[in-house]
Amino acid sequence: MNHHEIFSLRRSVRNYLDKPIPREMLVACAEAARIAPSACNSQPWEFIIADNPGIVKKLAxxxxxxxxxxxxxxxxxxxxxxxxxxxxxxxxxxxxxxKKREFNLLDTGMACENFCLQAAALGLGTCMLGWFDEKTVKKILSIPPDRRIALLISIGFPADTPSEKKRKSLEEMCRFNKY
Ligand SMILES: Cc1cc2nc3c(=O)[nH]c(=O)nc-3n(C[C@H](O)[C@H](O)[C@H](O)COP(=O)(O)O)c2cc1C
Structure with missing residues (x-):
């Protein structure tokens, strides 16, 4: 697969097969996130991956x-x-x-995208989730209260092929030399 094929392959997958994910695949996704770029190489992220069915259910x-x-x-x-x-x-x-910028959010977003792209390349489906009960998730995973959870990512083998999402045209989102 070339790079563009992997970028296109990554879509939000919301329907999963009843098939466990080998731990090595999850480690490979974490490894892809680990090498993401970050402002001042700060790497301001941590990934807590639940694959225990009981814990996954509570998080879900x-x-x-x-x-x-x-x-x-x-x-x-x-x-x-x-x-x-x-x-x-x-x-x-x-x-x-x-500079009035929240670099840690930009950095963490890039690590998440690396994670999801690697998952797609391995045949896994992911969906980034911005809506969840942060307090409850922290309790379930014993995450200290002063930490912020930026996202959850649901993961599984795709049970179907999600339809391609509409995107803005290239002309709308990219210009050369002038706004
Ligand atoms: C920060 C962020 C939060 C998101 N939160 C949710 C969510 O809570 N539930 C959901 O079903 N999808 C969520 N999504 C997925 C988006 O809806 C999806 O990425 C977008 O519609 C584009 O579709 P695609 O991922 O298939 O290309 C989220 C995506 C991002 C980047």
């Missing part, structure tokens, strides 16, 4: 509820990664403060 239950109905597919996932975004190193903190 924390990703929907009366107000979050659209994440009802998550209990079908075979693993869920909780992605922690941390305070970056001091140089990145100073740079972020002076």
């Amino acid at each position: 239950d924390a990703s929907f509820g009366p107000l979050i109905k659209f994440n009802k597919f998550v209990p079908g996932a075979k693993a869920i990664a909780a992605v922690i975004t941390k305070r970056p190193n001091i140089i990145s903190q100073i740079g972020g403060f002076l």
Whole structure:
């Protein structure tokens, strides 16, 4: 597969096979996240990956509820990664403060994308989840209260091929030399 094929292959997968994920595949995804770029090489992320069915179920239950109905597919996932975004190193903190940028969120997003692209290349499906009960997820995974969870990522072997999402045209999102 070439790079563009992998980029296109990565889609949000919301329907999973009832098939466990070999631990090595999850480690490979974490390894891809590990080598993502970050401001001042701060690497302000941690991935807590649940593949124990009991823990996955509890996390899935924390990703929907009366107000979050659209994440009802998550209990079908075979693993869920909780992605922690941390305070970056001091140089990145100073740079972020002076330039008014939250580098740790940009960095963590890139690590998540690396994780999901690697998953796609291995034949796994993922869906990034921004809606979940952070307090409950922290409790389930024993994550210290002062940590922030940027995202959950649900993971499993795809049970179908999600339809291709519409994207803005290249002309709309990219210009050369002038806005
Ligand atoms: C930060 C972030 C949060 C998201 N949260 C959710 C979510 O809570 N539930 C969900 O079903 N999809 C969620 N998504 C997936 C997006 O809906 C999806 O990426 C987008 O529609 C483009 O589709 P594609 O991923 O198939 O290319 C999230 C994606 C991102 C990047």
